[in-house]
Amino acid sequence: MYEYLKALHLIFVVTWFAGLFYIVRLFVYQTEVFDKSEIERQILQPQYKLMAYRLWYIITWPSAVLASIFAFWMLFFTPVGRAWLETDWMQVKLGFVALLYAYQLKCHQIYRKLQRGEKPHSSNFLRLWNEVATLILFAVVFLVVLKNAFNWIFGVVGIIVVSLLLMLGFKFYKNLRAKRGT
Template identity: 70%
Template sequence: MELYNYIKSLHLIFVVTWFAGLFYIVRLFVYHAEAKQKPQPEQDILIKQYQLMQYRLWYIISWPSAVLASLFAFWMLFFTEVGQVWLNQPWMHVKLAFVFLLYLYHLKCHQIFKQLQSNDVKHSSNFFRIWNEGATIILFAVVFLVILKNAINWVFGVVGIITFSMVLMLGFKLYKKIRAKNNS
């Protein structure tokens, strides 16, 4: 059981760093998209700096954390007695579905990262602000599932975070309108 707790601890540490990387990379995407609107030479200076920050974050923190979190998760699930029991429970099936969504989210972030490394900005900063909520929703769903160990109660947590995200976006839109009105 002691080995299991070490594996679980390492898994949690790398899940935290993985999510930190995902949250921050999308924030850098926001800044990169906004830098495209700046005049020269400011635009070139900012974009070069954001590309370097994105590169280091993505390959030094985000990818290694994703890989290590996954390795420790597989170890827990397939090579421990507790993991074998959990694999037969419905809440774990739902959790694994959200983890699969997290992998898809990560891969889409990688695609965006590669575009931005070529300075090919296909999305607005507002898109990236909304995109950043995807990882938040997945995080809430997974945490509620793991803590409550119930395949149904996670719905309340996800609905809550979606509602909270919508309120934040409405607040953001209101702030933009007020700022635009004050600037004119």
């Protein structure tokens, strides 16, 4: 039974993260529409709002809930899960899951503002905001694979370095686009 629960948990974790990654990308697009012509806004805003609505309520939130239900079931109703629950790495992982839910709730606030036609953040902020879920994903994967509450730090430090390099690349690309006028 445990292996089936684990498979279902992993499937919904993957779809949950896919939803989180894509919703923030949609937020970037929705935010950039504010700078378009009126005709473009009239076409793009309703389409992006519909796409965001479907992604948020049909994929992302249900995946978060189902991933959590299967995790809860594994942890509290199987002997293997109860044993994992007592380990340090699992407690740290659950802390990251709580952080992921906080991230999702903040995304929900952004989603609601954009659905009302408000522009809560710049597209640059949202591009960086999208990396928060990536950092959480790296931390959780390293924790689960290494099963160690300390060694995951090396993986997270590595992804932070990569993220900094990506931000520098993003800044370089932004400056290049500004020079070209595109």
